[in-house]
Amino acid sequence: MKKIKSSCIISSAAFSVKRSVIKQYSSFKQKCPAVGDLVVGEVIELGCHNTIESKLGRIHTINVGKQVVFVFGSRYAPDQCEGVVPDSPQEFVELFHQGGVIGNVKTKINCLVSQQKLKFWGMFVTMKER
Numbered sequence: 001m002k003k004i005k006s007s008c009i010i011s012s013a014a015f016s017v018k019r020s021v022i023k024q025y026s027s028f029k030q031k032c033p034a035v036g037d038l039v040v041g042e043v044i045e046l047g048c049h050n051t052i053e054s055k056l057g058r059i060h061t062i063n064v065g066k067q068v069v070f071v072f073g074s075r076y077a078p079d080q081c082e083g084v085v086p087d088s089p090q091e092f093v094e095l096f097h098q099g100g101v102i103g104n105v106k107t108k109i110n111c112l113v114s115q116q117k118l119k120f121w122g123m124f125v126t127m128k129e130r
Contacts, residue, residue, distance in 0.1 A: 001026060002122065004040055005067055008062050011100020012053040013071035014038055017124075019055075022069060025122040030089050033103075037072045038124035041093070042104070045117035049098050059098070062116075070118065073101040081108035093118050 001024045006087060017038065025040040034041070043066045051059050052068060062068065075083045075096040083096045083103045093102045095116040102118060 001055050004069070008040070008067045008069060009052060010055050010061070010069045011071065012055050012099035013073065014093050015055045022124060025124050027122040031123060032089055033085055034086065035085050039070050039072065039102070040067065040121045040124065041070050041118040042121060043116060044092070044119045045096070047116035049095055049101045051098050052095075052100055053098050054083055067121075068098045068100065068118075069124065070095070071103040072103055073088065074103060075101060082106045091119055091120055102117050 001003055004022060010017070010022060014022075022038070024078060043062050043064055048059060053059055054063050057098055072085045073096070074085055075081065077097075081096065083094065083101075083105045085103045090104070095104050095118060096105070106111065
């Protein structure tokens with residue numbers, strides 16, 4: 001188990017989880033992700049989204065190296081991109097929008113800059129799972 005830094009941004013996609021219970025993550029990456037899984041990751045390459053909305057509604061500028069709590073999910077936005085939750089464990093994923101939903105981009109429009117690349121560190125661990 002590894003501790004989550006206090007400076008870590010918790011994205012608005014994780015609004016229903018109290019910050020007081022987000023304390024540790026497991027670096028065990030062999031579990032296949034599912035919709036709604038909370039994960040800790042690091043921005044490794046900037047793309048079309050350079051901000052992220054926290055669960056308090058504040059917009060934060062994110063830079064390479066920033067640690068954020070994201071949520072796996074799917075997105076269908078024909079005017080931007082279509083993304084899905086990966087069907088196998090992966091080290092790198094992409095940010096779909098500033099709300100903090102992540103996964104793999106299937107299709108995107110040509111004029112859209114590449115999505116933000118994220119390095120997936122591990123899954124969120126509850127007190128019961130420790």
